[in-house]
Amino acid sequence: MEHIIKNGIVYDPLNEVNGEQMDICIKDGKIVDSVSEDANVTDASGQIIMPGGVDPHTHIAGAKVNVGRMIRPEDSKKDAESLAGIKRAGSGFSVPSTFMTGYRYAKMGYTTAMEAAMPPLLARHTHEEFVDTPIIDHAAYPLFGNNWFVMDYLKEGDLDKCAAYVSWLLKSTKGYTIKIVNPAGTEAWAWGGNVHGINDPAPYFDVTGADIIKGLAEVNEMLGLPHPIHLHCNDLGHPGNYETTLASFDIPKGIKVNPKHGSREAVLYATHVQFHSYGGTNWRDFVSEAPKIADYVNKNDHIVIDVGQVTLDETTTMTADGPMEYDLHTLNGLKWANCDVELETGSGVVPFLYSPRAPVPSAQWGVGLELFLLVNDPGKICLTTDSPNAGPFTRYPRVMAWLMSNRYRTDMIENKIHKWAQRKTSIATLDREYSLYEIAQISRSTPAKVLGLSDTKGHLGVGADADISIFNFNPETQDPSADYMAVEEALSNASYVFKDGEIVVKDGAVVNIGIHGRTYWVNSLYDAELEKQVEAEVEKVFKQYYSVNFANYPVQDEYLPRSNPVNGVME
């Protein structure tokens, strides 16, 4: 099957194409140099063309996501869709059902989205939901930051065994990266506690957040993983936490980057940094310290961050940071779900209303935008809302419009939101506006590169997967800064989306499901003999302390309809 997309205005940062009119050729799901006369023609005159969007951090599939759906019928009731032609029915505003998740990403031109927290014991659940999530490519990040084996090996100082264990667990769960959430803190939560900062040890295991970040960052490079460690810092959401954040950022500095696949430069990916950029000592004297965080990112090359932009919606928070969710529940009094997972991790879910009329959410809105506008290089920052934590992913077009239009932001600050946005942050003083090229960076090329997938994702060069988004907004005649509502509308409803070379969206509607999305996972073999030895140790522990049998633990191949291993070290 051949396609040619003609006359579009292309933004392809990885190939340094900035708003040039050019044709894109597609054959057999890939972007190619040229196609024959018989190719289907799509006319994109006067429209924006970008690679398919890549979401490096979202919560769309798995146990806590589904608990978020289950405990909140009110979230489903306000946003339900009917069965229609090829489309399945579904519901959910902040946590859409699986089919709606696939459709809604595709509608915005997003073709890849990564589930950012997978408890290893419940990995099968995440993969089952992926099976029911149409169109988008995906991967899941297993949680390592409070894992008993990891903490034990790090305590013993045995990085080799730790690496062998991590390698085995990534394969067993079909996971993609080393996710670390509130290291040592979630283990403390198993006893109802938490840790404060990076130097507070987990009870009994006696290793600190700093030890865990350091150890796993080294293991990450020993295994040659495509993505760096993916860190959710300690002290999320607490006024004054920026010091913990900066100290955490510094830990992996100096470790040599060593990906076996892809071309990332960072050894640390820090997520939803908006929630970690707070000064002050309580919510009264709270101030934004986003400028200090942005300054750190500007001065250091070992780090890439995503923001976790607050969108000022009613949403559902969900994270493996169990103690944080309990605190949130005691703060807002709304219903609280929790799931502690044996030997591995925990999680919590609490609804949250980020009211634009309330002081704290308005200030958080400002903090996120400060990070976007104060980090100079869009190659170091990714667009996320930590969906659905700071707001649902369906608001990405709005966030993009805020970034491209100072007028839009000013209207928000002056007329729509609480004065704390200007009082507690510097947002009202920032007049930088993102270009479409920079938008393509934070939503396409930067996440693809830091994920280690930029050979086939996040660009439109020859050999890339033909994942392409086209938006009906003409940068030659329209100005996103002035016409911000039009750009938000265009980015919300792509005029065309190609996935693996097939048209899946036309005029903002899903018209074709295409082939199933790929499940990326990391295949590595650190040291075959050592991995065997570690596996035997793990099996012994399983017999005594797990509640499932060792043989029933690994995720079977049946759960990956389109398995796509990415190699780390292979001895």
Place this chain on the structure above:
Amino acid sequence: MELVKNVVCPFCGTLCDDIICKVEDNEIVGTKNACRIGHSKFVHAEGAERYRKPLMRKSGELVEVSMDEAIDKAATILAESKRPLMYGWSCTECDAQAVGVELAEEARAVIDNTASVCHGPSVLALQDVGYPICTFGEVKNRADVVVYWGCNPMHAHPRHLSRNVFGRGFFRDRGRPDRTLIVVDPRKSDSSKLADIHLQLDFNKDYELLDAMRAVLLGHEILYDEVAGIPREKIYEVVDALKNAQFGILFFGMGITHSRGKHRNIDTAIMLVEDLNDSAKFTLIPMRGHYNVTGFNQVCTWESGYPYCVDFSTGTPRYNPGETGSNDLLQNKETDGMMVIASDPGAHFPQKALERMAEIPVIAIEPHRTPTTEMADVVIPPAIVGMETDGTAYRMEGVPIRMRKVVDSGLLPDREILKRILKKVKEIKAASK
């Protein structure tokens, strides 16, 4: 004789996955590690007649028919009913349940599972106030206070106590002696006999006792000598044990979900657990009955947004337990065609619902002769999940485990039967457009 290891038991929500099946000539002749109920399920000791061919009722008698004829008939009933109901789902695997939800959408049906008549009140309560849970291993490794409220695991979940309470855990290396076991049950039972404290409360007084315990926990005094038949001092003693737990767990069962107050009892129980986290670490787990009742609620939620009682009559999922539950539809004589799969409402539903079932066409996808198949117009026997076919099931607290195929029955799995019905329903709907 061949030994098949790590088999998952298709009986209760404890979903034991350490069963060894002894297989001879493609037949399970014995088991190791299974409880007596699991064992009898594996070796077909239940005595129920097994169906191996599709059946249809003709002139009042169930007679053998071809698979195609049975599928056609089932699809026709679903497609032609104005208000079809698809009920059951708790004894099959998740892929079948997923096809079921798609079939419900296509047939504009109401889809509902056995939660409707067991832990439905728990679902309503968790939607009111939340759901703080943990996995079994956390209980084994950490719990020093274990409460069973309104359940008798020794009978309904025979290995539950041995795995979670008697078992030795990492921080509880002596097992049972390291834990305080509290059973709350108006009856003396085989489980209450094992307890350190048995709160033998009055029938239907769960709410009163829970409320009194919350009040004490929040610092109030009890003004009566006893509440729900439990002396004041005993209540103080128990609340003291709960709030001093290092890691506490509340397991609760049908005795509290179906006593007076229903989901209000569970609301209060969940809030008690939430309050306890001020001073202790405390979690809960509902004692789900059928081995994959939890799986249906998971699948139905991720596909539709709602866990059960989902009405697709307008094409858009709607959820209103009390209106869209199976018993509501049957007892109000709303439903005019019913599919039953992987459960036996014929044996468990109230008389008024059964009267309606007798009036309307009923499809049963069911391996055995049951009270439901006795009322059915079409019977399609599937391979039994966990013995004759594989697939995912979710343990009561949400841990997904892959059920294994141990022997070959030559019968179609539920998912395949449902796919064929779905295809046929689509054809009928397309033809009528």
